[in-house]
């Protein structure tokens with residue numbers, strides 16, 4: 001699937017909850033999850049939200065491969081909600097498949113807990129720190145139409161957007 005890039009207006013839209021009790025929709029979501037994982041891998045992303053391929057549903061996938069055992073793995077969370085976000089914050093460079101080649105430092109909670117559902121419609125909870133906590137916050141933002149540059153202070157945001165347009169001009 002093709003990944004939408006800024007300034008595609010669909011990246012600003014708030015996505016709809018998945019109807020967990022609708023079999024037809026859940027079957028579509030299972031297929032979507034497979035496609036999202038393939039696309040995330042192809043693009044070397046750490047996470048991918050459904051809206052980034054133009055589907056306005058509250059679903060994202062993330063890579064949780066085990067580097068040490070060389071075991072690749074990816075997981076989807078449907079209708080994710082952040083149930084805990086630490087007051088402790090960290091700043092690190094962040095990028096997004098929808099902003100190719102742009103990186104900027106974003107402040108996020110160091111730790112989060114996310115609740116949601118898997119493709120079988122069963123409740124799941126995921127705890128994450130540091131990089132993965134950043135991925136969770138970034139992807140869940142996408143479901144509300146928020147991209148990482150919106151977290152930058154005004155001047156840094158202007159600079160990042162200017163850099164982005166320069167990178168992709170012509």
Ligand SMILES: [Zn+2]
Nearest residue numbers: 095096097098
């Ligand atoms: Zn992104």
